[in-house]
Amino acid sequence: MNRLLTVAEMTLRELLRRRGVLALMLLLPLTFYLIRRDAYVGQSVRSLMLGISWAVSTAALFATGAARELEPRLRLAGYRPHHLYLGRMLGLWAAGLAIALPFFLIVVFDAPGLRHGGVAAAMLCCVAIAPPLGILIGALLPRELEGTLLLLVIVTVQMLIDPAGTGAKLTPFWSSREIGTWAVDHTDDGYLTRGVAHGLVVTVGMIIAVAAVSSIRLRRRRHLRHLPVG
Amino acid sequence: MNADDWLRAFAAELHHRRVRPDDARHVVAEAATHLRDGGGDPTVVFGPPGRYAAAIAESVGAAPPPAPSAPGPVRLHARGITKRYGRRTVLRDAGLTVRAGQIAAVVGANGCGKSTFLRICAGLVSPDAGEVTVGSRLGYCPQQGGTADFLLPDEHFVLVGAGLGLARGPARRAGRAAARQLGWDTPGDVLTRHLSGGTRQKLNLTMSTLTEPDVLLLDEPYQGFDRGTYVDFWDQLGRLRDAGRAIVVVTHLLDRLDRVDLVLDLTPAGGTDRNGDAGWGGRA
Structure with a gap:
């Protein structure tokens, strides 16, 4: 447990010291929120979800890239793969919550007529899914440019796809869109149920995928045998 | 002054x-x-x-290096190591045996597979053939990288120490003590990204010795060291050897080979090495 928390703490420390990155992580969702604010607040809130998802996923992607050289050393120092990826995820979940909280308060004060519990649930889905998504992309694509472009593709598809279509359910942040619709348009509870179920399935699926990729990448190689010290 | x-x-x-x-x-x-x-x-x-x-x-003149004590049990045994990248064979049937209390130098021309050999010994890269048997605990210091830009040196010590189950205070103290052996007083509040290249390598090296490994694998760790630190580095290796560690150091600087016990020359056949003999994946 100590190893897990130490990795989480160091991930947070690294992120908090990158003040420029933090400012941009806050600016991105704010821009998404304000850009459509003069028209329909519901659309602004749904865009805000996407902005939070994008910001946190990108932070996770770059945190994974920055740790790429360090992690094999930490494996040799006694860490198991799950200490490293779960610890990093914990730190990024905490950072995601810290980023989402002020935006939730903005929505509460700026748009009083919404189901704010739903807004909070949608934001939680974004914060839950974004770190494992960013870590997964970072683990699969070691070069940051490729990873960033793939993330851009995912967010663009998420933004433009018809949310009622079947394909939309394959996008990672469909849950926040669905719950967001329940929260801003006061639709029936089916939206909430579908959204929560989708969010849970995608979060668990992403964590399993990260676990699989990290365990392969940081595996103990078969050619290496440890002998007891004689 | x-x-x-x-x-x-x-x-x-x-x-x-x-x-x-x-x-x-x-x-x-x-x-x-x-x-x-x-x-x-x-x-x-x-x-x-x-x-x-x-x-x-x-x-x-300088004092002669201390006489080496009798080597102990085998701590690292690599045999038949072959590695190909695509159609290019980087290592062919390379082997090395290092005992406790020995320093082995891995030398050879650029691109002959020195770093690859070390990474295979560390278990970071799989060979196409061959196997490596090592003691229970490995330390590895890469040529560059391996540190976190936005963490303090002390936080690196805490991070590495936690892997061994060390509490923060002891990990920090152990890291600082190991750094002092290299003539480096770790600053309390300077981020790693603000350290010079040589100082960052001192951090790198300190991290690898912090775990008190049985086998220490060092990939040209002295990049950016000034002369004084370079001498401290070899003195530190001498102390670690005397403490019974098995050390493998990749180097292309041949001026300190008098302080090592074994030399593995990976210069491929047809290449030129310092002795004029050749041997692809040659043995120590």
């Missing part, structure tokens, strides 16, 4: 250059007398401490 500071720096430089303690004391006393009687800025009179110490070391 006043006379006292200059003399202190001069004494430290003589120590770094392994001038015998008696000779060093004598030379420092002479310089102090000269400065006291003649006055003047010591940097003008003698020049920079490092340069003057180098000249003294050149003239009086």
Whole structure:
């Protein structure tokens, strides 16, 4: 447990010291929120979800890239793969919550007529899914440019796809869109149920995928045998 | 720099250059007398401490390295290591056996697979053939990277220490003590990204020794070291060897091969090595 928390703490420390990155992580969702604010607040809130998802996923992607050289050393120092990826995820979940909280308060004060519990649930889905998504992309694509472009593709598809279509359910942040619709348009509870179920399935699926990729990448190689010290 | 500071720096430089303690004391006393009687800025009179110490070391010679103690049990045994990248064979049937209390140098031309061999020994890369048997605990220091830009040196020690189950205080103290062996007093509040290249390598090296490994694998860890630190580095390796560690160091600087017990030359057949003999994946 100590190893897990130490990795989480160091991930947070690294992120908090990158003040420029933090400012941009806050600016991105704010821009998404304000850009459509003069028209329909519901659309602004749904865009805000996407902005939070994008910001946190990108932070996770770059945190994974920055740790790429360090992690094999930490494996040799006694860490198991799950200490490293779960610890990093914990730190990024905490950072995601810290980023989402002020935006939730903005929505509460700026748009009083919404189901704010739903807004909070949608934001939680974004914060839950974004770190494992960013870590997964970072683990699969070691070069940051490729990873960033793939993330851009995912967010663009998420933004433009018809949310009622079947394909939309394959996008990672469909849950926040669905719950967001329940929260801003006061639709029936089916939206909430579908959204929560989708969010849970995608979060668990992403964590399993990260676990699989990290365990392969940081595996103990078969050619290496440890002998007891004689 | 006043006379006292200059003399202190001069004494430290003589120590770094392994001038015998008696000779060093004598030379420092002479310089102090000269400065006291003649006055003047010591940097003008003698020049920079490092340069003057180098000249003294050149003239009086350095102390011989301590006699190696008898090597202990085998700590690293690599055999039949073959590695290909695409159609290019980087290593062919390379092998190395290192015992406790030995230092092995892996040498060879650029691109001959020195770093790959070390990474295979560390278990970071899989070979196409061959196997490696190592002691229970490995330490690895890469040529570059391996640190986190936005963490403090102390936080690196805490991070590595936690892997071993060390509490924060002991991990920090152990890291600082190991850093001092390299003549580095770790700053409390400087981020790693603000450290010079050489200092960052000291951090890298300190992290690899912090785990008290049975086998220490070092991939040209002295990049960016000044001369004094380079001497400290080899002194530190000597101490680790005396403490029973098995050490493998990749190097292309051949000036310290008198301080190692084994040399593995990976220069491929047809290439030229320092002895003129050749052997792809040659054995130690």
